[in-house]
Every structure is written in C-alpha cells, then in structure tokens.
Amino acid sequence: MSQQRPRKRIFSYDEAISTFPLVREATAAAVRQIEGLVNTVASRDEMESRRDELEEEREKIVRLWAREVSSVGCEVKGLWLVDWDNGDGYYCWRFPEAAISFFHSYEEGLSGRVPIN
Secondary structure (H helix, E strand, O other), rough: OOOOOOOOOOOOOOHHHHHHHHHHHHHHHHHHHHHHHHHHOHHHHHHHHOOHHHHHHHHHHHHHHHHHHHOOOOOOEEOOOOEEEOOOEEEEEOOOOOOOOEEEOOOOOOOOEEOOO
C-alpha cells in the first residue's frame, strides 16, 4: 500500500495575512538568535576557533525556524524567505519586509516577484 503525500495547503490572501504575524515573529526571533550568537564572539581568532560550533548552532536555529514556519503550511524557499501557495503561484515574503506584498508564479520564483495590488 503506497503512502499518500500530505496535500499542500492553499491560502487565500486573507489566510496568508492571518498567519503572517506568527511567521514574521518566528523569523525575527531566529534572526535575533543568530545575531546574539555572533555577538558572543570577542575576536576574529575566537571566531576562527569556534567556527564549527557556531555554524552548527546557526544551522540548528535555521532548522527550527524552518520547521516552525512550515508547520503553519507555508513553504520555506531560502534563508528568511517564505511563500504561501495560493493555487496559482505564491504570495512571497522576505525578512525584514513589513508585509506580504509580493506574488510570483510557480515558474518565476523570487526573481519574478511582482507587487500585490
């Protein structure tokens, strides 16, 4: 018996907007965590000696962020880049933009973003 893939969530613009505060706050929190991680380093020598540890911690923060954003039904398309599938393409947001203000088709991706009117 084959396992069915979960259906992708399709968002109306209002539904995407309703999830946006959670996505924005989760993203801002993850960015602050990474900034805090970098700010613990006192010198270039320390940065070099702790490179693997810092990179591992950074990856952990990004993975947790991606999981949290994905749990809402959004799609993580890159670092701090989130899409909401609307059935015809994606509403698109990239931190630190103030709102979900762009759309792109399935084929276009980030480079094909157009403002939502």
